[in-house]
Amino acid sequence: MLAAPATTTAVAEAGQQPSSTQDKRSIKVTVYPILVQAPIFGASLNLPPLPSVPGGGGGGGGGEGDAQSGSTDASLNGAYLGGVIVEANRWFAEFEGTWASLSASHEAPRVAIDSKVRFGRARGGVRLFDGLSATVGVRYISADLDATLTLAGLNTTIEGKTSPSLWDPLVGVDWRADLGNRWSVNANAQGGGFGVGADVDLSGEANVNWHIARHFDLRFGYTVFHYKYTIADVRIGSFQRTLVSTQTLNGPIFGIGIVF
Numbered sequence: 001m002l003a004a005p006a007t008t009t010a011v012a013e014a015g016q017q018p019s020s021t022q023d024k025r026s027i028k029v030t031v032y033p034i035l036v037q038a039p040i041f042g043a044s045l046n047l048p049p050l051p052s053v054p055g056g057g058g059g060g061g062g063g064e065g066d067a068q069s070g071s072t073d074a075s076l077n078g079a080y081l082g083g084v085i086v087e088a089n090r091w092f093a094e095f096e097g098t099w100a101s102l103s104a105s106h107e108a109p110r111v112a113i114d115s116k117v118r119f120g121r122a123r124g125g126v127r128l129f130d131g132l133s134a135t136v137g138v139r140y141i142s143a144d145l146d147a148t149l150t151l152a153g154l155n156t157t158i159e160g161k162t163s164p165s166l167w168d169p170l171v172g173v174d175w176r177a178d179l180g181n182r183w184s185v186n187a188n189a190q191g192g193g194f195g196v197g198a199d200v201d202l203s204g205e206a207n208v209n210w211h212i213a214r215h216f217d218l219r220f221g222y223t224v225f226h227y228k229y230t231i232a233d234v235r236i237g238s239f240q241r242t243l244v245s246t247q248t249l250n251g252p253i254f255g256i257g258i259v260f
Contacts, residue, residue: 028087028259030217035081035255037223041102043113044071045147046244047160047236070111070149072104081253092133092174093124102249110150110157115247118142119225123170123190131177137170139192139201141227145245160236160243164229166197184209193227199244200228209257217257224250 046069079100086093098119105112123137142165150157172190179185186207193201207221226248234243 026088030085030087030257030259032081032083032085032219032255032257035083035219035253037079037081037098037100037249037251037253039077039079039100039102039249039251040074041077041104041115041247041249042072042074043104043115043245043247045069045111045113045149045160045246047149047241070106072106072111072113075102075104076251077102079249081255090127091125092176094122094137096121100249102247110148112148113245114146116144121170123172125174131175133174133176135170135172135174135188135190137172137190137192139168139170139190139197141166141168141198141201141229143247147243147245158236160234160241162231162234162243164231166229168192168197168201168227169194170201182211184211193229198227198229200226202226205253207253211259215259217259219253219255219257221253222251223253224248 077100079098079102081096081098083094083096096119098117101114101116103112103114118140119142120140121137123135125133125135127133142163144161144163146159146161148157148159170190170192172188174186174188176186177184186209187205189204191202193199203223203225205221205223207219210218210220212218226246228244228246230242230244232242233240236243
């Protein structure tokens with residue numbers, strides 16, 4: 001039997017090697033035009049003492065009453081998200097936007113919070129080892145907050161409205177792994193705010209992606225987002241006061257991805 005010429009074997013191997021290297025270095029872009037979340041929303045707010053209401057048991061006109069606070073029960077809402085992920089062998093970049101109209105209330109004491117929110121997040125990561133990456137990013141928070149609170153011991157309801165817009169720096173970790181040719185998983189966590197924008201900004205997410213076809217993915221996941229911010233000079237009733245609001249969203253996510 002005649003052996004294949006060495007030059008032919010070398011050429012065949014050389015022809016295969018660039019293909020493998022190219023696959024490892026290729027860039028994958030996934031666009032998520034549809035990401036739907038069913039967030040469970042809860043919130044709390046805190047106000048410094050308000051001037052006492054005459055005749056209301058608060059000590060007479062002009063004096064300071066007690067500090068006011070209240071929390072809502074958890075309420076199921078809906079949110080729409082869209083995003084883009086760019087992935088390479090050693091790095092990735094992600095851009096995501098969220099639009100939601102959220103509301104929650106509590107009866108005793110009576111608290112009602114309506115919040116139209118817009119979140120935008122951009123982050124990038126560099127792989128450290130295996131599928132683990134260190135990430136940095138920024139989150140934009142814009143919220144139209146409308147809150148009402150029944151004052152303790154008084155039959156009086158006050159209302160506060162504010163529309164803060166904040167930019168939060170973020171740092172975190174990200175883990176990605178392929179489970180065969182059809183499935184992949186991703187988990188990540190970020191923390192930030194640091195008083196630059198929000199006082200506290202914490203989020204975490206876990207996803208399973210099913211590659212149903214060459215250019216289509218389905219995403220199933222769960223996400224948690226908690227933030228606290230302090231806004232000065234908010235009009236509370238007829239007074240100007242600082243408002244501290246804490247909001248938490250958590251719930252499942254379902255989305256369709258288009259892969260390029």
